[in-house]
Amino acid sequence: MGTSRHVERRTVLKAAGAAAATLGLAATTGCGGDGGSGDGTVTLRYAWWGGEPRAIAIKKTIALFEKKHPKIRIKPEFTDYEAFWEKFQTQASGGNPPDVFQNAVGFLRKYDKRGVLMDLKGQADAGNLSLENFRNGVLANGQVDGKQIGIPVGANTMALVIDLKAFQKAGVTPEFGWTWDEYFTALQTIQDKLRIAGDTGYFSIMYLYDLYLRQNGKAFFTDSGLGFTEDDLTQWWEDGHKRVKSGLVADPKKVEQVKPKSALSAGLAASEFTWDNFSIRYEGEGESDYGLAPIPTGDGKDTGQYLGSLMLSAFSGTKHPEEAARFIDFMVHDPEVGTIMGYDRGILATTEQYDAFTPTDDNNKGVKAYEEEVAAAGALGKITPHPSGADVVEAAFLRIGGEVAQGKSKPADAAKALFSEAKAAFAG
Template identity: 75%
Template sequence: MPTNRDLDRRGLLKVTGASLATVGLAAAGCGGDDGGSGGTNADGPATLRFAWWGGEPRAVKIKKAIALFEKKNPKIKIKPEFTDYQAFWEKFQTQASGGNPPDVFLNSVAFLAKYDKRGVLLDLKSQIDAGNLSLKNFRGGVESAGQVTGGKQVAVPVGANTMSLVIDKKAFAKAGVEPKFGWTWDEYFKTLQTIQDKLKISGDTGYAGIMYLYDLYLRQNGKAFFKDGKLGFTEDDLTQWWSDYYKRVKSGIVADPKKIEQVKPKSGLSAGLAAGEFTWDNFSVRYEGEGDSDYGLAPIPTTDGKDTGQYLGSLMLSISTKCKAQAQAAKFIDFMVHDPEVGKILGYDMGVLATTDQFDAYKPGEEADKAVAEANEGIAAYETAVDKAGVLGKITPHPSGADVVEAAFLRIAGDVANAKQKVPAAVKQFFSEAEAAFQG
């Protein structure tokens, strides 16, 4: 899965095609009284390097959580390392290649298979069996997001989110339209037309390159974006998706991508260019700070009037196979995802809190910033409603190269929207780049 609202999706994905940067390696790996095998003494002395990405507000919160952990576990010291998203993964690639990754680090589903394949990620089963790390009390089955093909657990969710439609509530009200659970894609696109007819703005900022949204659409139709280590759909499937999208851009019910580009880093939604935008629900806090309207979360459209294809995705924590104090590292992760006080400290910075221990402890309306408080209350209500609707399934494990595939999907969809490439050629290019990414 940053202080998510501060980051542009294209910027997030620039790293995926990057070569290894020339950056200095960090200090030597963790030490402890467990020896080189990882051991089982979770209370023994150790110093752990913990790395994450994000801005200064996230760093302040995580450092408070670290201080609380060290107070309760005085023999274990945590050395923090943080940077922005792109720099994090460039540095991590170099560290991993040099055999010196951080001991504990923030991770994402797009990178699990890649670094598991390279032997970087610790299989957490031994620490779970030893009682140092618990997979209990995770919401909506999100713990499965930390698994690679075969069910091996290589990461533990620290925050969870799901795809949503963020809407300009004033615009929808003026147009006389209301999204409801179970509405269909046909109803959604009719809604966009109504918004355009009545308000003279587009209904959607642009959806064709959002890999996770297309994954939901495919899941609604019995497929998935990834399956068995490769793409789970055909060229004909994608041709239909992108062709329909291009027609909607030309008709105006989906925003002109050139205008969307011009207002960046502001969103086309908060800039008033469109009335809705698909994104992860916890990203929605950004709109209250950027725009002048009122924003809310609406359900994902469906194919059959019921199944949205949704699941909880997450940011996660992993342990390096190079860590010499694996028991202490597992204890630290367990603390970060289960301790109620940590939940109160972190809030929704890395997504809606993944465990009920923390979700129930944190009150999202208590932030000093009223807009943020209201947005977080809306996010909590949305995830609760989605869970109660019974539509949540399990995320499909992403193969090695998924990060590169996601970047290609976004980029090539942009070429289609801007008429830089015709759909048939764009589809063939995407499938070719995806195949190369899987083999890389």
């Protein structure tokens, strides 16, 4: 992955769509029960987070499953991300979480530590769930201490979403292997020529900082804690705050004012780091054209990137472990499910579903091309382990990073506060 090759048309691709799957609210339905009936029919509770488009698609896959498995009924429960985990924590504490539920790497160790998650290897050994045909080694994302407690349904990676018109007007062309210095020089050019900020606020994004650390031989998390120092974080936030004051990064007060719209689609800046499959939101919100560009590097080669994933997990105390495993197997392997879900939760994780779905819109074509380009360039590594409490640290990083951006907290004090909150989270 050299610095001389410009990103080709298939890499910086137009993103199209109506709204991000992570946005929007949906009412929660269903409350579960004993899971059985007199005629032998089993009922499983299935919970996830996401917007209305995801809910509509998942309900179609549930109907398909019930048609093929008439003795298993599925009761759906869904809401937005924050409300999902608030409710799930209460359910887990009360011993009544859903039988099957959407999960993410930041929560695996936390709920494994509490004995909530089923080790699905046993169900795989029994023939109720296949652990074969997962793409690019993504199955490992759901493994903790030798147990398979999450089964990936999709995969995504970090990307730089850019305002194509702004970059073109400024005469800036992203390149694979470009360095951070080259990236910030590009943003300065955009600011000078177009009088807008270059970035929306990169330094409060935990997953981007993780990539930066990985580029420098560290990582955000170790198995049990943080993989960097207070000095490391202080420097990161000092650099970010300086760029806010210089106007290179968008005014955080204006960023707050346009929420829930992105500062990028609101025209406050020309680029924003996020997960590649979230790029659908910008075209729906904004007036420009948007595309995916490479992550800047430290050495012109290593981006630190990996495939993240949404997963399905099962409750260790479910009364119907075999049926839960069969349901998960269907949801991650059935080709028709793949065609229904598309890339709503990221690039489809298994070959059966990946091969079954051919994207037709510009956004999904762009996401597929971007991930294939990154994989072909050999940029993908293994995901950084997340200890129990990682979810709390992620929220704290976003909040405290925002305080730094607004000048409410000095970088050194903010770093100290983050480490203090992390210590408490890991001990919980």
